Amino acid sequence: MAVHTGTMSESIVISAVQQKKMKVFLRLITGSDSKKGRLEINYKGEWGTICSHGFNHVDAAVACRQLGYCSGQRISNNYVNDGIGNIWLVDIHCSGSENKLINCTYSSDASHCSHEYDVGVHCYLSCPAEEDEGLLRLITGSDSKKGRLEINYKGEWGTICSHGFNHVDAAVACRQLGYCSGQRISNNYVNDGIGNIWLVDIHCSGSENKLINCTYSSDASHCSHGYDVGVHCYLSCPAEEDEGLLRLITGSASNKGRLEINYKGEWGTICSHGFNHVDAAVACRQLGYCSGQRIPNKYVDDGSGNILLVDIHCSGSENKLINCTYSSDASHCSHGYDVGVHCYLSCPAEEDEGLLRLITGSASNKGRLEINYKGEWGTICSHGFNHVDAAVACRQLGYCSGQRISNNYVNDGIGNIWLVDIHCSGSENKLINCTYSSDASHCSHGYDVGVHCYLSCPAEEDEGLLRLITGSASNKGRLEINYKGEWGTICSHGFNHVDAAVACRQLGYCSGQRIPNKYVDDGSGNILLVDIHCSGSENKLINCTYSSDASHCSHGYDVGVHCYLSCPAEDDEGRLRLISNFVEHKGRLEINYKGEWGTICHTRFDHVDAAVACKQLGYCSGEMIPSNYVDDGQGTIWLDDIHCSGSENKLINCTYSIDTSHCSHWYDVGIDCFLNCSTENEVNSVLDYKQLLLIAVPTIGVLE
Structure with a gap:
């Protein structure tokens, strides 16, 4: 029997033999557990520690027997408080038959060792016979068959490290506990134990009747309670033909929902990792449907309880899902990945x-x-x-x-x-x-x-009738096309004057041009064509290249065209007139273009351009007058950006643009034509005088 001396926080355990002889040779410096602590030796009349280099379980057993215990084992340096004073012995080696540690071989040269390597031992309270060793128990929560596995080893309860522990080992443990079989569960689902971690690296063949009969190591010094083994023991182990009933946990549709399986006597879910439509078809046929498919996890309500199977793989010929290959280790899966299936109500030919x-x-x-x-x-x-x-x-x-x-x-x-x-x-x-x-x-x-x-698919030569949805002018408005039997608009993206000319010729006009979207009333219904591109030689707009995908377009971009009433020969085009009030040689300049009278935008229009226009009208010359002295016109603004060299006999022969979309009638050109031009010097003098006048009174106008 051993006695204890010392304080409550650290006590000294002395063997009965040593006590009797009053000559102490070994002692344990312990904490809360009187049989476990730092081993010290009285050597040469002084107490000191032992270096753990080379010290093993056999050496610890000899020391514990000397201290009055039946046996013991070495514990990791991590669990031993550092000693002080002398480090007496090192490189101890016992055969196991010695009755005193000092009788083992050793070295007294511990100069290379420090107190952080002081030996610690755990002495056993009892050493039961082999057949009595290794009782098991489950530390459970709400489920009595699932929890942390503990073993009674050397007279004390402790946990088992999960390193190397697998389903075969769990099955042996569960059979020892009275269940038919079982499996290991993930450490995530196991509450950490306390006290000793007894065994590690357990390996069972599966035929053992007790876990202690499997191979194992008792050196769990590298393990912590975060790795305590947990097992799930099965309530029943049905015959192979009875295993694997299925059910659907459904919502509003009875043929669609979360798939659950009865495995080892318990209902649980299936992890969707690796689960596919073939697997779902097998499951649905087992449930009595003709076939089925997997549905996404986001449409499946999370289950609860056990996740029983994972990594299912079916060939498709199986009559039961349990006959497919699978894994029962779903420790890495959560209910967010529960399998859902949609079983088909019918499988028509x-x-x-x-x-x-x-x-x-x-x-x-x-x-x-x-x-x-x-x-x-x-x-x-x-x-x-x-x-x-x-x-x-x-x-x-x-x-x-x-x-x-x-x-x-x-x-x-x-x-x-x-x-x-x-x-x-x-x-x-x-x-x-x-x-x-x-x-x-x-x-x-x-x-x-x-x-x-399409309501109709006319022959190619009959496809693509056009119409103009007009306002006050019958030759100007929104362009619509009859395509596949329906009237609709055309998107203006990519549509230009060449395309408009083709459309107008198809409508019976000589030519035409595109007009800005802001002058086109929005259509309704289908937008049928977009990205039209014509070379100009086509006789129908539908013969140009185009796209029928106008999904990105809106009616705010419906095409509008202005078709020309006439297309006179080049030498007949461009007659001019002056719209005047009190003075017949001064007023708003208008041009007849493509058979219609319209105004001219004054952007870049200057005196040289005005002189050409006046000479065309029969005057000797002329000049531009400011817009604020010109009455606004109406109707079409035909030309813009006119630039004349001065030698032209007609304004239409100058360079110009027909894109007047940015212009309004406020900017209509006005000119003042000279009644006579006596001499060039007189004309220049008049112009100089006008320039001086304009400098003095800048609101009259601007001469360039």
Whole structure:
């Protein structure tokens, strides 16, 4: 029997033999546990510590027997308080048969050692017979069959380190506890223990009846309670043919929800890692449906309790999900990844699959496209869906053809999104015959496909009638086209004067030009064409290149054109007139261009240009007058940026622009034509006088 001396915080344990002889050779400097602490030796009449270099469990057993215990083991330096004074011995080596530690071989040269390497030992309270060693218990929470595994070793309860511990080891432990089998659970789900960590690196073959009969190490010095082993013991272990019942935890639809399995007598969820449509089809067939597919985790309510299986892989021929390959180690998975499946209500023959319908608004031939797939209606994701695919769908619906419309014009659907990444060659008679993917998990109803099916598909020579929606002038307004049997507008992006000339010639005019969007009333209905580009030789606008995808355009950009009433020969074009009030040789200048009278914008118009205009009108010369002395005109502003050299006999022969979209009638050109030009000097004198006058009275005008 051992006795204790010293303080409460640190006590000295002296063996009975030493006490009897009154000659102390070994002692334990302990803390809260009287059988565990720093080992010290009385050597040469003085107490000192022992260096742990080379000190092992056999040496510790000899020391503990000398101290009156049945046996013991070395403990890690991390758990030993540093001593003080002499370090007496080092490199101790015992055979195990010695009755005193001093009888083992050793060295007394510990000069290379420090107190942080002082030996510590854990002496055993009891050393039961081999058949009595290793009782187990579960420290559980709400579930009596699941928790931290503890072992009674050398008379004390302690935990087991999970390093190297696996499902086979857990099964042995659970059978020892009276269950049919079990598995290891993740450290995340195990509350940390306290006290001793007894065993580590356990390895069982699976045939053992006790965990202590497996191979193991008792050196758990590198382990902490954060790695304590936890096990889940099974309530029942049904025969193979009875294992693996399934159920669906559903919401509003009885054929869609979270998949759960009864495994080892308990219901639990399945982790979706590696789970695919083939696996879902097997599960759905087991549940009595014809087939099915996996649904995204975001549409599955999180389960609770055990996650039983993971990494399921089925070939597709299995009649039960449990017959597929799988892992029961789902420790890395959470309920946010619970598997969900959508089981099909019916699996029609290939030729009967894939009915289509249009969910429309005011136009019966335009709307959201839906498909009946596996017995249920659902939408189609627009990713990768194009006009060729839309044409196939529309032909299936009984129309001659069609095109895709922008998602902006499609009302969001509800329920299933069945197909995505559809690709048709154009020859298919059903959309379901095109290639596609049924994994639309990355898609939302904001991307539901919409199509515009054509009411008619006229022959190429009959396609593309045009009309002008006009106001007060019958030759000017919004341009509309009849395309695929419907009237609609044209987007002005890329539309220019050459394109307008082609359109006007088709309408029966000699030519024409585009007018700015601000002078065009917005249309309604379909915007049919965009990015039109004509060479100028076409006899119909539809013969030019174009795109029918105007999804990015709005009616604020509807094309407007001004068609010319006449296109006179070059030498007949450009007659001029003066609109005057009191003086017939001074007023607003107007030009007859393309058969119509209109004004001229004064941007860059100068005296040289005015002189050319006046000479064309029969005067000897002239000059420009300020806009504020010119009455505003009305109708078309024909020309702008006129620049004359002065030698021209007609204003139309000068350079100019017909883009007057930035100009208003406030800037109409006015001129003052000279009644006579007696001599060049007199003309110059008049001009000099006018310039001086304008300098003195700058509000009259500006002479360049």
